[in-house]
Amino acid sequence: MDQLETKFLGHNAGLNTRIDVRSLLSAENYAVEREKIFRRSWLAIAHTDDVPKRGSFFVFEMPTLNASLLVVRGQDDKIRVFHNACRHRGNKLEREAGCTRAFSCNFHGWVFSTEGELKLITDEHQFETIDKAKYGLVPVTSEVWENFIFVNLDERPRETLAEWLGEEFYGRYNNGYFDLHENVSTYSFVLNCNWHLGVNSFTEGYHTRFLHRNTARDYQGGKANRERHRPYMELTKRHHRYSAPANADHQILPMEAVAVKYGRKILPAFDTDYSMLPSGVNPGKFENWAFDVCSFYPNFVFITGNHFRAEMTFWPIDEGRTLFINRAYNYKTKNLGERLSRDYFRSRARDVVREDLNTLEAQQQIIMSGALPHIILSKQELALQHHYAVTDRMLAAA
């Protein structure tokens, strides 16, 4: 029987197949990771269309670095990120999201512009002279890549975002691909597991034949690839990207056929017209392609498909708890029927994600019990090997 073999590219050196995960899951190690990994990384927190208009803002509470971040599109159309803090006594300026002409603190009424300038101190003469220019909102280093908003909470970021992402990603999605989609669902909740396990669970396809046998039995692999080997796997300095193999013989279910007739194929069926894809998507130009799974170290996993994509972000709260945020993006619809079609595929994907999540708290408990001396990883789990190698490297850095 034919069995497709994976094409591997990139940084394969220094990888281990046996990982002592338990030592990484300790409180002591997590305290180091907060500073040596999360503070030193570019972290994807939002999209430019989350702040669509001048004056649009929202607050992102990042548990990992205890940061309350205010993302705002200024009157000058520029997107900025600030600490969500009034400069008077540190009350939070905003709690949720909205659109405003200016930020007014509800504590003592100080006013800041949407560009971060301090415009008004109430009862100002009761203060010694304050140079307002020195008391604007505290900026957070941020950059936009395509339509992603990244932040860097290091005092002095060591790399630009372009350097961090690397040439294998930076210019490879620049045909407007991300703008083809809109957010259709967002799920946000706490998992009782370490963030490493969360990232691991979405970055290998070896499990799909087993874990998803009831929800998406035949969506990957097929006759010439029964083991569902990834046709393409690429490791960059810190990140990775692999392609998932679609099963050309996938059996379409009755309601699925209605969804396909009135919309576009998403998971578990896949469209073979790749004309809208940028060079970074399906980079191996594989014929029966389902989607790519990419990760930006440390904690951002994203799936790029034809007509859809999904993002999974894992924000550690502590060594045993993680805030999980899953955003689903689908093509923009031209009629109500396409919305119904999207709904169908959305419900199928949601069940698959729930199966992925289901193993996490079990793994956490078992690993923390000390039962396993190490975990052992296959070639199809190369992204996990890479994740731990990058982790080691960052923890070892001065």
Place this chain on the structure above:
Amino acid sequence: MTEEVLPATFADLVPYVAEWSLEMERDRAVKRVSTDIDELRRFHDALSPRMEAIIEYLNTFPNDPEALPGPAKRLFNLARMAMEASAPIDLGWSTPDIEDVFPMDRIGFARLPAGNMIAKSVR
């Protein structure tokens, strides 16, 4: 004159509206996993033969669910539920949800649009 519950062509589906015409994704997802499989099948069997007609009808409206008149909106939400409910039936499950799976009631469904996505502060 009181508004029709559903557009006249779909009057036979009116008995399903009160229970199954659900506007929020969370309500539809929870409804699916918490309804007995035979009930789910009855709902599915009533809706699925009409789905193409429903879609053809809805496609005559502008693509804006918020702006739909009441009867069409209820029909749209009923059809959304039919999409959500179908997989267990089509896949031949004997239960409305997978046996060992991350519970639906732990999934936090955030309100859209994405600009209002809130990650709750956790300490």
